[in-house]
Amino acid sequence: MSETPFHRALRDSVQEVLEKMFFVEPVEEPPGEAGSPDGIMAVQLAFEGLPSGVLTLCVTSAAARQIAADFLGEDESGLSPAKVEEVVCELANMICGSVLSRVESSATFRLASPRILLAGERPIRREAAARRAVHAVAIGSGTLTASMETRDPVCPQAAESVS
Amino acid sequence: MAYRVLIVDDSPAMRSFVRRVMELSGFDLSVCFEAGDGGEALKVLRSEWVDAILTDINMPGMDGEELLRRLSADELLRAIPAIVISTDATTNRMDRLATLGARGYITKPFVPEDLRAVLERTLGDPNV
Amino acid sequence: MDQIVVGMADCRIAEGGGQVLATFALGSCIGLAIYDPQTKVGGLLHFMLPDSGIDPARAKANPFMFADTGIPLLLEKVCGRGAMKRRLVVRAAGGAQMMDQENVFEIGKRNYLALRKILWKSGILLHAEAVGGVRSRTVRLDTSTGKLWLVEGGEQRELVAGAPRQGGN
Numbered sequence: 001m002s003e004t005p006f007h008r009a010l011r012d013s014v015q016e017v018l019e020k021m022f023f024v025e026p027v028e029e030p031p032g033e034a035g036s037p038d039g040i041m042a043v044q045l046a047f048e049g050l051p052s053g054v055l056t057l058c059v060t061s062a063a064a065r066q067i068a069a070d071f072l073g074e075d076e077s078g079l080s081p082a083k084v085e086e087v088v089c090e091l092a093n094m095i096c097g098s099v100l101s102r103v104e105s106s107a108t109f110r111l112a113s114p115r116i117l118l119a120g121e122r123p124i125r126r127e128a129a130a131r132r133a134v135h136a137v138a139i140g141s142g143t144l145t146a147s148m149e150t151r152d153p154v155c156p157q158a159a160e161s162v163s
Numbered sequence: 164m165a166y167r168v169l170i171v172d173d174s175p176a177m178r179s180f181v182r183r184v185m186e187l188s189g190f191d192l193s194v195c196f197e198a199g200d201g202g203e204a205l206k207v208l209r210s211e212w213v214d215a216i217l218t219d220i221n222m223p224g225m226d227g228e229e230l231l232r233r234l235s236a237d238e239l240l241r242a243i244p245a246i247v248i249s250t251d252a253t254t255n256r257m258d259r260l261a262t263l264g265a266r267g268y269i270t271k272p273f274v275p276e277d278l279r280a281v282l283e284r285t286l287g288d289p290n291v
Numbered sequence: 292m293d294q295i296v297v298g299m300a301d302c303r304i305a306e307g308g309g310q311v312l313a314t315f316a317l318g319s320c321i322g323l324a325i326y327d328p329q330t331k332v333g334g335l336l337h338f339m340l341p342d343s344g345i346d347p348a349r350a351k352a353n354p355f356m357f358a359d360t361g362i363p364l365l366l367e368k369v370c371g372r373g374a375m376k377r378r379l380v381v382r383a384a385g386g387a388q389m390m391d392q393e394n395v396f397e398i399g400k401r402n403y404l405a406l407r408k409i410l411w412k413s414g415i416l417l418h419a420e421a422v423g424g425v426r427s428r429t430v431r432l433d434t435s436t437g438k439l440w441l442v443e444g445g446e447q448r449e450l451v452a453g454a455p456r457q458g459g460n
Contacts, residue, residue, distance in 0.1 A: 020272040021180070023408035025401055072179055073412050086176040093174065094271045097221070097250020101270070108255050111221045113173060187416050189377070274407070276416050280452075 006103060006148075007133040013098035014135055014146055017091065022067045026137035031145055041085065042117040043092040047100060049109030051131070053150035055099075057092040063142025064088050089114035095146055164289065165193035167211070171204045171218035171230065172248070177271075181217055181248060181278070188279040189289040201225030205233060208240060215286055220249040220256065231263040244285050248278070292435070297322075300356035302336040304368050308435040317385035317428040319399035321406055323362065324382045324432045324439050327374035333434040334369040336361050340398065341405030358405035366413060381415055382439050382450055384430045386422040399423065419452045 003011075011028070018024045039061040046054045059067075068087035069076040092114045100109045132149040168185065170178045178197050186192060196211060198204040200222040207213075216234070220227035227247060234240045246267040247260055260268055267285035269278055283289075297303045297314040305312055312335035314322045319339075326333040336355060343350035343357035354360035370376060386403035403422050410417060421428060421441050429442040430450070441450040 017272040019404065020274050023404045023411065025397065025404055068176075070408055070412070071176065073183055073414070083176070086174065090174040090176040093221075094250055097271065098252075101250065101252040104253065108253060109251070111250070113223050184416075187414055275411065279416055 004131070004133065006131050006150075007135065009099045009102040010095075010133045010135045010146060010148055013095050013102065014137060014144070017094045017098060018067075018137075018139065018144075021094070022071055022091070022139075024067060024070070024139045026139050026144070029136050029138050029143070031134045031136040031147075032143075041088050042121075043088055043114045044117055045089075045092045045096050045114040046112040047096055047109055048112075049100065050104055051100075051150035053131075053148065055092060055096040055146065055148045057088065057095065058143075058145045059088055059091075059139075060142030060144075063139050063144065066140050066142075067091070085116050089116065096148070099148060164191065166190045166215065166286075166289075167194040167196075167213045168192055169196040169198065169204060169207055169211075169213045169216045171198045171201065171216065171222070171227065173199050173219065173222040177219070177248075184275045184278045185217075185282065187275070188282055190282065190286075191289065199224075201227060201230030201233070204230055213243060216243055216245040217248055218245060220247060220251055220260075228259060228263060231260070231265060235264040246281060246285055248273075292433075294431075297335045297337050299337055300339055300353050300361075302334065302355045302361060302365050302368070304332065304334045304372060305432075305434045306330070306332040306372050310434050311431050312434065313429070313431040315429045317430065318387050318389040319385070319402060321358070321383055321385035321402045321422070322428070322430045323365065323406065324384075324430060325365065325369055325374075326380045326432060326434065326437045326439075327369070327378050328380060328437050329375070329378055330373045331434055331437075332369055332372045332374040333432050333437070334365050335430070335432050336365040338362070338402070341401045358402060358409055362406070362409045363413065366415075376413075376415065379415065380418050380437060381410065382419040383417060384421040384428045384441055384450065387424050387426060387428070389425070389427070419450050421450055 015026055018026045041059050041064045043057045064084050065076050068084040069079050071087050096111055130150055134147040136145040170181050172178050182195055196207045198207055202225040218227045244266040247265045248269055250271045252270040267281045269281050292311055294311045294313050295303050297312055303312055308331045314335055314337040321338055323336045338358050338361045339356050341358045343360045350357050350360045354364050386399040388399050426444055431440040439450040441448055
């Protein structure tokens with residue numbers, strides 16, 4: 001199956017953000033559904049504009065700690081869980097903004113604050129999503145999976161009936 | 164020269180990152196105020212003077228554009244150089260930032276050295 | 292002027308001016324030059340791989356082969372001769388995409404990312420760089436002037452801070 005422009009924007013954004021600010025070269029891998037024995041940190045971020053939708057980011061715990069330490073320029077050992085969450089939230093924010101700037105270069109978009117999903121909380125998925133892209137990469141000591149789905153702005157009722 | 168700076172971003176992680184880049188670029192930060200949105204930033208500015216403001220755009224509460232609008236409407240505050248650090252690289256946004264008086268901008272993600280270049284062009288080279 | 296040659300997986304320090312540190316055949320390897328203009332202490336490291344974790348025994352025998360062991364040692368040596376970290380002028384060249392014998396692509400890029408990560412964590416920003424591409428490079432650090440000369444594609448030029456990738460006023 002050929003890659004859609006939306007998926008390409010997600011792939012390029014993940015790569016650019018991870019390389020420039022986290023010093024990581026991501027290696028693409030097939031998205032997996034299985035959970036990690038190490039635990040996973042999940043973040044969800046809604047956005048409004050043309051298009052509107054939601055980004056979900058899942059990072060395995062060891063990888064989250066490692067990239068958080070690298071981003072802040074600190075040692076992993078001294079990093080609190082709260083600081084790791086803050087960094088992963090900002091990672092989600094940057095990936096989302098980067099994708100939206102690529103797909104809609106002339107529209108204005110608004111990002112909500114990223115939200116950490118609690119253990120056991122399942123990410124919101126809109127069945128009526130017009131476009132959905134998933135991109136998974138191996139990073140250092142774990143995996144990062146970014147999935148983005150958008151509502152088609154001409155079909156707001158279909159999206160509303162699900163949310 | 165000792166700098167007093169205000170960093171405005173709803174992400175504490177990004178505020179730390181920007182602060183670190185400023186310090187590693189040679190800006191001697193005597194004071195670094197932090198705010199989570201435009202409203203908090205204005206509260207700081209009611210009682211403190213700063214030499215530079217670095218602000219995000221997308222924030223809950225008052226966003227960066229509204230903050231810039233309020234700053235440029237104030238006789239004293241409009242003199243403070245404001246640099247925008249944002250994920251939004253759309254042409255609409257860039258055009259508006261220029262008319263709102265932003266003196267410099269950089270889009271996330273960026274390499275630290277590029278932020279240093281924007282800081283030096285806007286505020287001058289601190290090492291000279 | 293004395294020329295001190297820095298080989299592959301090697302590191303040399305010079306102080307007092309009057310010396311040139313030179314390293315050749317920077318393909319996917321990276322040459323990292325640091326210089327303190329006040330004390331005229333300079334160092335040049337030529338490392339080959341990003342992460343010593345793949346071969347700790349080799350890293351122990353020669354720490355200069357890897358970014359994560361070589362760069363901290365370079366900094367330590369230079370600062371041990373009186374240089375101060377906040378005065379250091381830091382420049383890098385190399386990290387090209389070369390086809391090596393094992394056909395392992397991307398070593399150049401991984402070396403570059405490792406370099407940037409270690410410098411960031413050490414509290415240092417790069418002042419100039421000539422990285423990527425597909426061509427081999429040579430660098431010479433003149434400790435009298437602090438200038439770094441780059442040879443690439445048969446042409447020589449001084450390596451100075453270039454245009455940033457993005458951002459504006």
